[in-house]
Amino acid sequence: MAPTLDLSQSTHAKMIISPPRLNLRRAASYQHEKAPLSATSSRFNFNHLMFSPPPSPGLPALVPRPRKSAAGPRPSRVLRVAAWILGLALISFVVRVVVKKEVLVPVVGWALDNHEEYEMVGQYDLPDFPTPIAVTDKKGRSKWTVSIPPTYNFPLTTKEYADICVKCQEVATHVRELHGYTNPSQEAQIDYYHKDPYFVDVGDAEKRGLLPGVGKAWKVTAEAQEGHLVGDKEDGLADKSTCKTSLTFVLESADAGLGPTLMMLWMAYGLAQKEKRAFFIDDSRWAYGEYTAIFKPPPTPDCSAPPRHEMLPCPHSARHLVVSTATASETFGKSFTSEYENRHRNNVDRERPIYDLARVGYEALFRLNDEDQPYVERRVKELRTMIKVKEGGYNDGMIIGVHIRHGDLHPYEYQYNGAYIPLELYAARSKELVEEYHNSSTLLGGEDAIAKKHSFSIVASDDPDVYDTEEFSGSLRAQEQIKLASKQHIQKANPDKTVMHKFVDETFGWEGGFFASMFWNLGRSTVNNANAVGESQTVYKPSPETTRLRGLMGRAYVMDLAVLGQASDAVICTISAMGCRLLAVIMGWEKAMEDGKWVNIDGDYQWAALTL
Structure with missing residues (x-):
């Protein structure tokens, strides 16, 4: 007989045996357990929360299932569906833009x-x-x-x-x-x-309905947003019919220098005449103030300017074109050069057609205001009188015009690129021109010496100290109507600071020449000068006093050019300066180019209107 199990000696007084109903599953049904959990371990072990077996399908549910609401789906489900729809719409739009490469193309x-x-x-x-x-x-x-x-x-x-x-x-x-x-x-x-x-x-x-156009309401708002076309109101252009084609030159420029703007202005006028466009000038935000403060108004067209929103900077075939220094590469770029250059010539004649456009603009627009033009005419006549030789029938002397640009502009010549062309080179070339001029004449002996004594140089420079140098101590200023002074000159003129105007006391001179940063800071207090460099003129609106001072600088610049170009028999300058190129236009092609009286001492370069 098999021995029976004796439990009387067990250390446990009692044994808890789980009822058969609660032990229906095998231990293997628990996924990560080898044996059923005891009551004690199930109370303190949290594994059953993650791996608890699902309830038996045969047992009744202890908690009744929630009844479906008759009012419709839950709000959270509606929000999810709406979010899905919006997301799909956004993805569809992005894919459409990327695939089709859509550019801002409105649906109207x-x-x-x-x-x-x-x-x-x-x-x-x-x-x-x-x-x-x-x-x-x-x-x-x-x-x-x-x-x-x-x-x-x-x-x-x-x-x-x-x-x-x-x-x-x-x-x-x-x-x-x-x-x-x-x-x-x-x-x-x-x-x-x-x-x-x-x-x-x-x-x-x-x-054609591709753009909405303007209505009657626009005629009211246009008055405040039409810019400032020179001579528009005074000449009654508003009462004339609208021009069929036009070209408007906007004087605003990020370049402080006046030279590039003048060259583009002259070329734009010549181009407008070539293309039979009416020509307008806008000076709304010109750094030098009003155009008529320096020049007389341009020739008046026989029609009125078009609506401003029809003036386009591109393409060039636009009926109403806007040209400015900002769009110079568009209007005067490679295609312009290819069109107007004389490609069959390799010398300076290659640039003759472009030169002619600038010359047309010069003749029509370079008319100084009522105060400066009479002065220039008197000054030119005075200088030409000084070279007259009264003794006998000898030839007259010669006037050599010298244009010297310093400041923030440096020469093209490599050896002087970090500094400036030495002044002795200007003086030496001036003497050579005088010798060549008199050696080519029929004068002999003492007659030649007399003529040489009546020859001299006239100088125009942005650097006031140039006039006091040894090389040009015997030369004359091109004009003396408006002078740029150095700080040393200001102190000599006003030794007692107590009698000086506050603005003059705080200002600085033009030692070293014209610097763009000095120009933009003109009239500002020294505290704000450091923050002013490079600011757009739309950010900083200059005071009336600053605009007046800038206008004086502009007037001095154009009077220098006028006297040098009209009074000189020959001009010496550096082609890196735009004023040098403008002087060639003022002198005329025959005198400047064919006779060789326009002399560039800044490398072996020929005349070119722009360097873009």
């Missing part, structure tokens, strides 16, 4: 009187800033134009004009791609007068 349709309607695809409204846009009519034809809100201030800033020109090229390329020109080699070479078949001018876009 306008009904016309002839019941034709055009539609632009893309966004929902026109942009509220100036930008080129691609448009598509209902027939699916892609075009592009430039949208400038009619209520936007005119003129635009130099940065906005430059940005528009960059975007014009991008949008034009995009539209050409839509027409199948995906390979750049498939596109014809674009010359200066190429007309983009896909560009629609603003006026035409308004007529």
Whole structure:
């Protein structure tokens, strides 16, 4: 007989045996346990919270299931569905923009009187800033134009004009791609007068419904946002019919120097005459003040300026063009040079057509104000009288004009690039010209000596100290109407500081020449000078006194050019200075180029209007 199990000696007084109903599953059904958990371990071990077996399907639910609400789905589910829909819509929009390369292309349709309607695809409204846009009519034809809100201030800033020109090229390329020109080699070479078949001018876009145009309300707001066209109000241009084509030159420039602006102004006028465009000048934000404070108004066209939002910086085929120093590369860039250069010549004659454009502008626009023009005429006559030889029938003396630019402009010549052309080179070249002039004459002996005594130099420089140097101690100033003074001259003129005006006491002289930072800081207190360099003129509005001082500097500059160019028999200068190139235009082609009286001592360079 098998032995029986004796539990009487166990150390446990009692044993708890789980009821059969609660031990229905095998131990193996617990996923991570080898044996069932005891009551004690299940109370203190948290593993059962993660790996607890599901309730037996045969047992009744201890808690009744929640009843479905008859009112509809829970709010959280509605929000989730809405979020999914919005997310899908956003993803769809982003994919569409990335895949199709959409550029700011508004979705706007306008009904016309002839019941034709055009539609632009893309966004929902026109942009509220100036930008080129691609448009598509209902027939699916892609075009592009430039949208400038009619209520936007005119003129635009130099940065906005430059940005528009960059975007014009991008949008034009995009539209050409839509027409199948995906390979750049498939596109014809674009010359200066190429007309983009896909560009629609603003006026035409308004007529065709691609742009909304302006209504009667615009006529009221235009008065405050039309800029300041020189001579517009005085000459009654507003009462004339609108010009069919026009070119408006905006004088605002980030360049403190006056020379580049003058050269572009003259070229723009010549270009306008060549293309039979009406010409206007805007001086709303010119750093030198009003244009008429220095020059007389330009010739008056026989028509009025167009609506300001139709004046575009690009493309060049636009009916109403805006030109400024900010868009110089667009208007006077490589395509312009290729169009107007005489490519069959290798010498200076290559630049003759461009020179002629500038000369046309000079003859029409370089008319000084009523105070300075009579002075220049008297000064030129006075200087020419001084070279007259009264004894016998001898030849007269010679006037050598010398233009010296210092300041923040350095020569092209490599050995002097970090400094300036030495003054002795100017003086030596001046003596050589006098010798060459008299040696080529028929004078002999004492007659030649008499003529040489009546020869002299006239000097114009942005550096006041140049006039006191040994090299030019015997020379004359080109003009003495307005002089730039150094601090030393100011102190000599006003030894007693107690009697000086506060503004004069705080200002500095022009030692070393014209520096852009000094110009922009002119009239400011020395405390704020460090923060002023590089600021846009739209940020800092100069005081009336500062504008007046800047205007005086501009007047001195143009009077120097006028006297040097009109009174001199020859001019010595450095081509790195724009004033040197302007002098060549003032002298005339025959005298300056053919006779060789325009002498550049800054490297072996020929005349060029602009260096872009």
